[in-house]
Amino acid sequence: MPAQVTEAELVVARPFALDVDEVVRELHADRAGLTGEDAAARLAVAGRNELPEPARKPAIVRFLAHFNDTLIYILLGAAVIKAVMGDWLDFWVIMAVAIINAVVGYIQEGRAEKALAGIRGMLSADASARRDGGWVTVPAAELVPGDVIRLMPGDKVPADVRLFQAFQLRVDESALTGESVPTSKDDKPVAPDAGVGDRSSMAFSGTIVSAGQGRGIVTATGADTEIGKIQSLADEAGTLATPLTRQLDDFGRVLTVVILGMAAAMLLIGRFLHQMPFDELVSAAIGFAVAAIPEGLPALVTITLALGVQQMARRNAITRKLPAVEALGSVTTVCSDKTGTLTKNEMTVRRIVTPLARYDVTGLGYEPKGEIRPAGGASARGDLTAVLAVASLCNDAHIVRGEEGRWQLVGEPTEGALKVVAMKGRLDPGAARRVAVIPFDSANKFMATLNEGADGSRAILVKGAPDRLLERSLTQRGAAGSEPLDIVRWEAVIDELSGEGLRVLAAARKPVRSDVDDVGLDDLRDLEFLGLWGIVDPPRPEAIEAIAECHAAGISVKMITGDHAGTALAIGREMGLVEGDDVRVLTGTELEALSQEQLKEIVRDVDVYARTSPEHKIRIVRALQSHGEVVAMTGDGVNDAPALTRANVGIAMGIKGTEATKEAAEFVLADDNFATIRSAIAEGRRIYDNLRKSIVFLLPTNGAQSLVILVAVLFGLTLPLTSVQVLWVNMVTAITLSLALAYEPAEVGIMSRPPRRTGGPIIDGRELAFILLVSVLIGGAAMGVFYGVAGTGADVDYARTEAVLMLALGQLAFLLNCRFMSRSSITPDVFRGNRMIWISAGALLVLQLLFTYVPLMNTLFESEPLAAASWVLPIVLSIAIFFAVEILKALFRRR
Numbered sequence: 001m002p003a004q005v006t007e008a009e010l011v012v013a014r015p016f017a018l019d020v021d022e023v024v025r026e027l028h029a030d031r032a033g034l035t036g037e038d039a040a041a042r043l044a045v046a047g048r049n050e051l052p053e054p055a056r057k058p059a060i061v062r063f064l065a066h067f068n069d070t071l072i073y074i075l076l077g078a079a080v081i082k083a084v085m086g087d088w089l090d091f092w093v094i095m096a097v098a099i100i101n102a103v104v105g106y107i108q109e110g111r112a113e114k115a116l117a118g119i120r121g122m123l124s125a126d127a128s129a130r131r132d133g134g135w136v137t138v139p140a141a142e143l144v145p146g147d148v149i150r151l152m153p154g155d156k157v158p159a160d161v162r163l164f165q166a167f168q169l170r171v172d173e174s175a176l177t178g179e180s181v182p183t184s185k186d187d188k189p190v191a192p193d194a195g196v197g198d199r200s201s202m203a204f205s206g207t208i209v210s211a212g213q214g215r216g217i218v219t220a221t222g223a224d225t226e227i228g229k230i231q232s233l234a235d236e237a238g239t240l241a242t243p244l245t246r247q248l249d250d251f252g253r254v255l256t257v258v259i260l261g262m263a264a265a266m267l268l269i270g271r272f273l274h275q276m277p278f279d280e281l282v283s284a285a286i287g288f289a290v291a292a293i294p295e296g297l298p299a300l301v302t303i304t305l306a307l308g309v310q311q312m313a314r315r316n317a318i319t320r321k322l323p324a325v326e327a328l329g330s331v332t333t334v335c336s337d338k339t340g341t342l343t344k345n346e347m348t349v350r351r352i353v354t355p356l357a358r359y360d361v362t363g364l365g366y367e368p369k370g371e372i373r374p375a376g377g378a379s380a381r382g383d384l385t386a387v388l389a390v391a392s393l394c395n396d397a398h399i400v401r402g403e404e405g406r407w408q409l410v411g412e413p414t415e416g417a418l419k420v421v422a423m424k425g426r427l428d429p430g431a432a433r434r435v436a437v438i439p440f441d442s443a444n445k446f447m448a449t450l451n452e453g454a455d456g457s458r459a460i461l462v463k464g465a466p467d468r469l470l471e472r473s474l475t476q477r478g479a480a481g482s483e484p485l486d487i488v489r490w491e492a493v494i495d496e497l498s499g500e501g502l503r504v505l506a507a508a509r510k511p512v513r514s515d516v517d518d519v520g521l522d523d524l525r526d527l528e529f530l531g532l533w534g535i536v537d538p539p540r541p542e543a544i545e546a547i548a549e550c551h552a553a554g555i556s557v558k559m560i561t562g563d564h565a566g567t568a569l570a571i572g573r574e575m576g577l578v579e580g581d582d583v584r585v586l587t588g589t590e591l592e593a594l595s596q597e598q599l600k601e602i603v604r605d606v607d608v609y610a611r612t613s614p615e616h617k618i619r620i621v622r623a624l625q626s627h628g629e630v631v632a633m634t635g636d637g638v639n640d641a642p643a644l645t646r647a648n649v650g651i652a653m654g655i656k657g658t659e660a661t662k663e664a665a666e667f668v669l670a671d672d673n674f675a676t677i678r679s680a681i682a683e684g685r686r687i688y689d690n691l692r693k694s695i696v697f698l699l700p701t702n703g704a705q706s707l708v709i710l711v712a713v714l715f716g717l718t719l720p721l722t723s724v725q726v727l728w729v730n731m732v733t734a735i736t737l738s739l740a741l742a743y744e745p746a747e748v749g750i751m752s753r754p755p756r757r758t759g760g761p762i763i764d765g766r767e768l769a770f771i772l773l774v775s776v777l778i779g780g781a782a783m784g785v786f787y788g789v790a791g792t793g794a795d796v797d798y799a800r801t802e803a804v805l806m807l808a809l810g811q812l813a814f815l816l817n818c819r820f821m822s823r824s825s826i827t828p829d830v831f832r833g834n835r836m837i838w839i840s841a842g843a844l845l846v847l848q849l850l851f852t853y854v855p856l857m858n859t860l861f862e863s864e865p866l867a868a869a870s871w872v873l874p875i876v877l878s879i880a881i882f883f884a885v886e887i888l889k890a891l892f893r894r895r
Contacts, residue, residue: 029146033130042144049221127158161216168212184442308687324666328684338561347417351534354383368423390507392422466506473529501570502534543674554754568610617643703775720786740840
C-alpha cells in the first residue's frame with residue numbers, strides 16, 4: 001500500500017450503504033490498520049481530526065461594528081454638532097450613550113462562534129487505533145481516514161466510522177439525531193437514502209457508546225464528519241434581525257431624512273424670509289436638530305430590554321441577546337424538538353398487558369412514585385408479579401437518588417423504565433441472585449438471565465422484542481397455570497400499543513433444574529409468555545397546557561423530531577398538537593424528496609415532522625420564514641444548533657441541552673420546561689407594549705421642542721429654548737419618566753390576542769398623528785409660558801427656565817396618559833400598579849429643582865432661579881394637558 005495518497009482517495013461516498021470490503025478498497029486501507037508512515041502521510045493530506053475554528057475579526061473591528069446603526073449615526077451626528085458648537089460637556093454625554101450601547105452589544109455578541117466552540121468540545125480526546133500491527137492510544141485529532149479503531153462502553157466516538165464488527169453495540173445518538181433510546185449497531189450496509197438515524201452500520205463522531213463493543217474503519221474526520229457538517233450549517237445559517245431592530249432602523253432612516261429636510265427648510269426660510277443673521281440662523285438650525293433627535297431612544301430601548309431580561313430570568317428564561325427579548329413577543333410559530341423538550345426524556349412504562357388482564361401505570365419519569373391499576377375491573381395479581389420479576393431481575397439498570405434528592409438512572413433508559421415499574425409494583429426481589437446472563441444483542445433483540453430464588457429454584461427470565469419472544473414461546477401464563485399461546489391475540493395487542501406510540505417489549509420465563517448454572521441461546525425454547533410492557537417517553541403535563549395557550553394566542557406549534565412517524569404522531573395527539581384522523585406526518589425521507597418551493601406550499605399545514613436531520617430543520621425554518629412567520633426553534637441536542645441559529649428566536653434547554661445548543665440560542669430555559677416558553681412569549685409581548693408606550697411618550701418631547709424652535713424661526717421670534725436646554729429636557733425625561741413605563745404590568749388578555757404583525761413602521765400613522773397633536777399641546781403650552789412671561793418684562797433666561805419647567809411637567813402629565821393607551825387614564829388605577837411612576841416623577845422633580853436653583857447648573861444651562869409663584873402656571877397647564885390628551889385618546893378609540 002503506498003504511503004502517499006491523494007485527497008480524493010481519502011473520501012468515500014455513502015460508506016453506510018457499501019460492503020465493508022468495498023469501503024476498505026476505496027480508502028486504500030486494510031482491516032489490520034495503518035502503519036505509522038501511512039497515518040502520517042494521510043494526516044498531511046486530510047488534516048487534523050478537529051473542527052476548524054472560524055476566522056475571527058479583530059476585537060476592535062467587532063467593537064466598531066456596533067456603531068453601524070442608523071440610530072447610533074443620529075447620536076454621533078448630535079455629538080458632532082455639539083463639538084462644532086464647542087459644548088464639550090454635551091458632546092461627552094452623548095458619546096457616553098453611544099459607547100455604552102456598543103459595549104453592551106460587544107459583550108452579547110459571538111453567539112455563532114461560541115456555538116461552534118461548544119460543538120468542538122463534544123469531540124473525543126483520545127482513540128484506540130490499530131497502528132503497525134498493534135493497538136495503541138493516539139490523540140483523536142491524529143486519526144485519519146483508513147484508520148482502524150475499536151469502541152468500548154463509555155467511549156466517545158472520535159470520528160465517523162464504518163463498522164465491520166459490532167458485538168451487542170449500542171450507541172447513544174440523542175444529541176445528534178434526537179432519538180431518545182440508544183441505537184443498535186451492526187456491520188450490514190443500509191439503503192443509500194437512509195437518514196442519519198437509520199445508518200446502523202455507522203458510528204458517528206461525538207456520540208457515546210452505551211453498551212457492547214465494536215471495531216470499524218474511519219471514513220471521515222474533522223469537518224467532513226456529520227458533526228462537522230452541522231458546524232458548517234451553523235456557520236452558514238446566518239442570523240436574522242429581530243422585528244424591533246428592523247423597525248428601529250427604518251424609523252431612524254426616516255427620522256434622519258425628516259430632520260435634515262426641515263433643518264434645510266428652516267435655513268432657507270430664516271435667511272430669505274426674515275433675513276436673520278447667518279450665525280444666529282445656524283445656531284437655530286443646530287438647536288432644531290438637537291431638539292428633533294431622540295438621543296435618549298437607543299438608551300431607552302437598551303435599558304427597557306435589559307429590565308425585561310431580569311424579568312425573564314425570574315421566569316427561568318435566561319436571555320443571551322437583548323433584542324431577542326422583544327422578538328419573542330412577535331413569534332407566530334414555535335418549532336419544538338420532542339425529546340427532552342415536549343417530553344421528559346425519561347422512558348416510562350404506561351401499559352402492562354398479561355394473558356389475564358391489562359394494567360395502567362401512573363407516574364412519570366424515573367421517580368418511583370405512582371401505582372399499577374387494573375383496567376376494566378381486573379383483580380389478578382399473580383400474573384403481574386411474574387412480569388414485574390422479569391422487569392427487575394432481567395435488568396442491568398439502577399435507579400438511585402441523587403444528592404439533590406432527584407431520582408436518576410444509571411443504565412439505559414428502557415431498562416430504567418422497567419426497573420421503575422417494578423418499584424411501583426412494590427416487588428421485592430428478596431434473595432434472588434443472578435447466575436448467568438445472555439446480554440442484549442441487536443441480532444437477537446432480547447436479553448436473558450438465569451436467576452436463583454430464595455428457595456433455591458432457578459428460572460430463565462427473558463425480555464426483548466415481542467416477535468422474537470413469541471416465536472420462542474410455547475405457552476402463556478393463565479389463571480390455572482400454563483395454557484396454549486394465543487399468538488393472534490398478542491399480535492393484535494402489539495399493534496394496538498404500537499398505534500398509541502408506545503415502544504413494546506415482552507417478558508417470558510422458563511423454569512429449569514436447580515443444578516443448571518449456565519444459559520445459552522438453545523435453552524431459550526418453549527418459553528412461557530408472561531406479557532407486554534408499553535413504554536413511552538412521556539409528554540410534560542405542563543407542556544400540554546402551554547401548547548393550548550400558545551394556540552389560543554394565535555401561535556402555531558410544530559414538533560420536529562428524530563423519532564419514527566408513528567411515535568411522533570401519537571405524542572403529537574397527546575400533546576394537543578394535532579386532532580382528528582386525517583393528519584399528515586412528514587418524514588425526513590419525504591421532505592428530502594421535496595424541493596424548497598414544494599416544502600413552502602405545505603410547511604404551514606404540517607404540525608408533526610419525523611425522522612428529521614439538521615438540514616431538514618433548517619429547511620423547515622426557512623420555509624416558514626418565507627411566509628413571513630416569526631419562528632422560534634427549541635432544542636437540546638447539537639443537531640438543533642444550526643436551526644436555532646437560523647430561527648428568529650433560538651431557545652435551548654438549560655439542564656439537558658448541549659453547550660453547542662446553548663451558545664447557538666438567544667434564550668436558555670433554566671428549567672427545561674416548554675411551559676416557560678409561553679411565559680417568555682407573554683413577557684416579550686409585555687416588553688414590546690411597554691417599548692411602544694415609552695416611544696410614544698418620549699417623541700412628543702422632541703416634537704414639542706422642535707415645534708417651539710421651528711415656529712420661532714418661521715415667525716422670526718426669540719428662541720424659547722437654547723440647544724443646551726433642549727438637551728437637558730431630552731435627557732432628563734429619557735432617564736427618568738420614560739423608564740417608568742418599562743415596569744408597566746402586562747395588559748389584561750395579552751395572551752388572548754394574535755401575534756403582532758411584523759411589517760410596517762414601529763409607529764403607525766394613527767400613533768404619529770397622536771404624537772403630533774400631543775406635541776402641539778405641550779409645545780404650545782411651553783411657547784405660551786415663555787412669551788407670556790417674557791411679555792411681563794422678565795429676563796429671557798428666566799422665561800426660558802419657566803418654559804423648560806413647563807416641558808418637564810407637561811411630560812409628567814403625559815406619562816400618566818401613556819400608562820393605559822387602549823383605555824382611559826381617568827381612573828384610580830393610574831395611581832397604582834407601578835411604583836416606578838412615582839419614583840421617576842420624584843427623580844424628575846429633584847433634577848428640575850437642581851436645574852433651577854443650583855448655581856453651577858444655572859451657569860451650565862443658562863437657567864435662573866424661579867419664584868415660587870412661577871410654578872403655578874406650568875402646574876395648571878400640565879393638568880389641563882392631561883385632560884386634553886384623554887379627550888384625544890377617546891376620539892382615537894372611537895375611530
